[in-house]
Amino acid sequence: MSAPTVTALFRDQKFDALLVTKPENVRYLTGFTGSNGWLLVFPDGAITLYTDPRYTVQSAVQCTCQVVIAKGMLSEAIQEDLKRLKIRRVGFEAEHLTVGRYESFSDFKLKPAKVLIETLRMVKTDDEITKIRASVITNSKALEAALKRFKTGMTETELAAEIDYHSRKFGADGPAFDTIVAVGPNSAQPHARPGKTKINAGILLIDMGAFEAGYASDMTRMVHVGPPTTLYKKGYAAVLESQLAAIDAIKPGVTAGRVDQITRAVLKRHNLDKEFIHSTGHGLGLEIHEPPRLGRKDPTKLEPGMVITVEPGIYQEGWGGIRIEDTVLVTATGCEILTPTSKELRQTG
């Protein structure tokens, strides 16, 4: 993180320090990964981390910024420093700080920051892209290793456990979200939770992501257990066509909302647009969901260095769902699909 980037947070703002409370933003600016850490960021780029005695060693190892080990509440230690520095106007993250914590800063003029750290985070540095690439590769390797262990009759939970185990073995810190393994009608829920249902035949939807060195990957793949029906094959072809059309359109200057329109238009031609009940994708990085949102209303123009998912899907209650998802890097001339796993119609069992 270079000072000019932090300086951007203070442009046209009426505060003399920025309070950062969201853990991913704390990590982004300082490298600190503990569960209890808040920052004060100053206009000259200086940063002070406030944490508690559990993290004395860890903060010394991870951070080059100034560190204050607070004995009590972080907000109390921060207020003491603000008083000492005679700073009264403090910016804050209105979408993260709770009302209760906000009110504990009653002596200060807390003002919502207009330029958010999430905005800076949308365009990834080379180092971040390297980490995301590693996470994506681990994720794809974990899928193949888990599918090798797959046997008909295994439960959704058991296959999810295999996925998470191999992901960790290949280098992940852990899953980036609860791994989705959904068979048959269970796959009609976009955020299905794996359960005790046995995987015997039919649709199998796997949506999985890893966190590696803090960075997320995200992929959805379909496997058909036994021979697929014509209905499934048609649905799969339509979702894949929709996904590829969106990827084809991704380049700098195109809006996130436009990419969403493209997936919907393709599915509409197949009379499947009403079955597409979520947005086309999302940014990812230190969080599994971060800006931009590839949804109807997002006017964000894509820029080189953004990393997004492209994941159209169709869902029919009682039958099942089909979703295909890659992690994609926006480049200077278009985009690069980071996910190496094949999207050909896949059958097993």
Added chain:
Amino acid sequence: MSAPTVTALFRDQKFDALLVTKPENVRYLTGFTGSNGWLLVFPDGAITLYTDPRYTVQSAVQCTCQVVIAKGMLSEAIQEDLKRLKIRRVGFEAEHLTVGRYESFSDFKLKPAKVLIETLRMVKTDDEITKIRASVITNSKALEAALKRFKTGMTETELAAEIDYHSRKFGADGPAFDTIVAVGPNSAQPHARPGKTKINAGILLIDMGAFEAGYASDMTRMVHVGPPTTLYKKGYAAVLESQLAAIDAIKPGVTAGRVDQITRAVLKRHNLDKEFIHSTGHGLGLEIHEPPRLGRKDPTKLEPGMVITVEPGIYQEGWGGIRIEDTVLVTATGCEILTPTSKELRQTG
């Protein structure tokens, strides 16, 4: 969840509906486990869940309350209903709702709720205790299964992966927190993250928990790889004495703060109190950390049905740490240690 309990939330309060935004509280009151769900709770015990189209099927399966599937922001749908119902005074969870979301309710008098759902949740129902017991058993089984696979030279990350894998295989939804496997000096960090350090000899600290059917377990055990030193044996005995003294004191009417004083007093007799840099324990349930906090200042009186951890520890930078932790149920006459894993000095490798 019975109506009288919800009614307690409205006692001495000046609002006509309570907005619930914290996911664990949403789950507690309705059973809904989706990532996007807010509630309105009414004084007569009626509840309405607001969620989005991704959760149409799931909310129908999980909830018996009224469900509104919102097309846009949940806060907009909620405000429409409040206007329709002519309700203007609305309670909210000040420690969860962000300032940004709070401000979107500008037409309403949002008032912080004084009686929090977390307070109701401190005393567990029989059904919750059954789930916590299952989670604790899974957690202990996973430790033994992972240690069977342990070989000298394995990395911290690899052993953590074995723990999480077996936990899932035995029925967990996933880890309740990032599993801690810390060897040698790494164990001096109470919240160490497993890394690529090989486990060859010396102190090995394992802090692990499962979520099963939504409920947490939490346990820390020490294993010494190779013959333990006299220093280690003395430290282990002191921490164990401190932990057992605290457990011995737990019964209804004793304050959480008093239990914390007891662990500290024992460690002080061993001249180790300055190395104990966190609180003695915490409640657990739908969250891994929930009230009460077994810390110096917590005046909460223990009641039958509370489930807490007891986990004193000592930490020496450069040398390592020793922590022993059980999950404990407060009973009518004292307490029951739910964790079945032995606390005898353990050696491997």
